[in-house]
Amino acid sequence: MTEIRVKKKKIHQSFGDTMLSVFCYVFFAICAFLCLYPFYYIFINTISANDLSARGDILFWPKGIHFKNYKSAFGISGLFQAAKISVMRTVIGTIGTVSASAFLGFMFSQEKMWHRKLWYRIVIATMYFNAGIIPWFLTMQTLHLTNNFWGFVLPAIVSPFHIVLTKTFVESIPKELQEAAEIDGAGIMTVFFKVMLPVIKPIMATVAIFAAVNQWNAFQDALLLITSNTKLYPLQLVLYNYLNQASSIKALANTSSSSSLAAAAATTQTATSIRMTITVIVVLPIMMVYPFFQKYFVKGIMIGAVKG
Amino acid sequence: MFKKIDKKKWYSIKLFLFIVPFLVLVVLFSYYPLYGWMYAFYDYKPPKPLSEAPFVGVKWFKFMVENPVRVEQLKQVLINTFVMSGITLSTSWIPMLFAVFMNELHRVRFRKFVQTVTTLPNFISWVLVYSVAYNIFNSDGMVNSLLVDKWHLIQEPILFLQDSSHVWLTQWLWLTWKNLGWAAIMYIAAISSIDEELFQAAKVDGATRMQQIRYITIPSLLPTFFVLLMMNIGNFLSNGMEQYYVFQNAFNKEYIQVLDLYVYTLSTVKGGYPLSVAVSMLKSVVSVILLVVANGISKLTRGESFL
Known part of the structure; x- marks a missing residue:
């Protein structure tokens, strides 16, 4: 009824x-x-x-x-070269960001680390302030990273947002997993590579996707950093130039x-x-x-x- | 006993040593540039090093408020920034409604399709967005070729991209086109975590879907909305420069320049470095204050901070 x-x-x-x-x-x-x-x-x-x-x-x-x-x-001259640069910065940059995020996300979950919270805060704080483009450019110049391929990759390696993602994920994994491995005599690196890496693969995939899209789409850094060596122009910049x-x-x-x-x-x-x-x-x-x-x-x- | 403590201490330091290389990167790329704020107090002209530049104190800050041309410029830039951020802020409820209505699509495959397609623009760069805009709205783009050549509705093509009277609105539209679907995802996640029993109970009581939306869905989304609103307030001055950089041209320049773009433009002018640094320095300081205030409001009213 x-x-x-x-x-x-x-x-x-x-x-x-x-x-x-x-x-x-x-x-x-x-x-x-x-x-x-x-x-x-x-x-x-x-x-x-x-x-x-x-x-x-x-x-x-x-x-x-x-x-x-x-x-x-x-x-079209330059297009193939630009595609090469874009692919390279995407591949290398993504590998760098994913590895660093996985490692740091794991390390920042280690409560035994000396002054862990302080270092974590120092890294995370960089999400919320910015020195501005000129100071950043001058710093890159001092480091010889202007007109340099590594200028695309190195600043992106430590990425606070992605570290937050991995750390949150690592913390959701039972602590016993690591403890068991440590009782068996595994050092911190063994724990990371043998125990943690296989478990955090899903979040690494997420970070990889975000990082790859960021690298592929990056425009502003090339606009600022590449002042003379046009061979380093990524596709985005070349497209912009063609539009104009x-x-x-x-x-x-x-x-x-x-x-x-x-x-x-x-x-x-x-x-x-x-x-x-x-x-x-x-x-x-x-x-x-x-x-x-x-x-x-x-x-x-x-x-x-x-x-x- | 001592040895044991030492071992523990050594282990904790060892853990720290592993992250030192990364901390060095953070210091180099995020903290060391702060030292560059010094340039705002010197009459710096590249390529001469800073050590040879004369110290001028707050000259550039005074310059901002005393030089009539600069004052006018800065005023316009601030108006642009405030209006465009204001529009974004006052329409930040749209993604919430977008998610609410998307949840009313009961055909799962269609909903998935819509979700995928509407989030896509978020993952293409601003240059590509501009390219899309260009190919469609340019004087020989799709819209104009339809209006002029095909349908003969108008004689002269409309210069959409050069238009200076609706810049704020069109920029908001492009921003919305790019971000709306993605911004809605947060709310879609929040909706899926609402207790299904609430809806069942409402249905038993004879609530229509509109009433369910009004009395269950939207109230449960308000906390998420509030957090995102506070974050938006924290980012009020930071519109980013990419969008406005790619869309700017000689005609719309006056109304499209937001603070971030202005800082860049200043830096490309000869001898503009110190002034650019001074402006971006003020911007950073105000931004951080805004962020702290927004976080404080969040703490006071909801008891949780988002920082």
Whole structure:
């Protein structure tokens, strides 16, 4: 009897509830569209005939598909070098940040450490103040890290936010695990490598994702630090420069002029096609990685929220 | 007995020694730069070293409030910073509502899809956001080519990106586009931790979904909202420079310059180092005070600090 009544109630949703449902589905469909379509629009334009694209004909699906934009993008001087720098700083920087965060997160959970709380506070405090860009730049100059690849990597190694994440995670692991290993005669390093590392892998994955995205997206440090050695420009900076050079970049990529006129119009690079192609190249790694690692991002922000 | 204590002490110091290299990095990259605040008190002109620069005391600080051109500039920069941070602060309830309504999507796959897609913009850089903006709103971008060439609604393309009268609003919109989904995640997590029985009980009492939102979901999210609000207050002066740097151009310059960007711009001007340091120094000090005050409010009203 009661069951039937409950069921009936579900069927006869009030008018307001139905409106709410409709509103939510429509609203979030629009939100999803607004977040996804710009990327889709740019992508289909890079693989469509460039003359159609220039006329604004490519809105929902690609027409006259060709991949010449990508081919010639690799001919743009400096782009390949910039991609190399971006990949290198992402790989090396991520390894550095993840290792340091794992190690420090573990070490700062060692209550026996001499003045542990003081050191921890000194590290965490750096989240909340900033000397400013000029003092930072001058420091980097003193350390010979301007116009130097390591200037991208070294300052990012000790990252307080990621240390908080790992430390919180380490503290959620039963203390007995470490104690048992220590009774068996394991030193602190053995405990870290043999006992702790396998257990904290999930949080290391989270930190790795955050760190990699930060490195890949980093723009400001390159803008400040690279004053003369343009070979060290990462992709982000190169993309920014291309966006600001408007039409003069056309000359960069148009080297071939062999094909017939009609075909040429479809595949000749325009300033817009070059910009869009570079945009896709820069955004693609994130797009490909993101859906698979989303749960790690979410986990990270939730742990971070518990202990900020 | 003594030996035993020594051993313990030695072990605790050994643990400390392991982290020393990392502490050195922290000191080098985060604390040592503070020494650079000295430059605000000298007439420093690179590449000459600081030791050769004349000490000028608080000249640059006075300069900020006495030189009429600078005063005007600084005033505008402060207005920009306050308005844009103010808009962000006063709309910080939007992510909460976003999460609340997202929770009303009962088709799990659609909800997951929406969540994934709306958090995506948070993970692309500001340069890429600008690139998206450029490709869509530029004079030969998507919107203009539709309006001018395709639908013949207007004759001349609208220069969205050069527009200077709605900079504050458009910058807020871009910021929201980038951050909204991600900011909502914190609330989504908080919603999932609400006791399911509350909703069951409300349903038995005949509460509509709107009433459940109003009397259960939103009140349980308020603590989270409060903490985030306080953090926002702590960051009031720190909008970061990247967003405004990439979006700035000759036309919107006046209204887009926030403090962080102004500090950078000053540093690129010849001989602007000391003034830039002086401004950023004041900014840092005020920021820390704001943070401490916000933390104090949080402690007083809710009994917990977020620092």
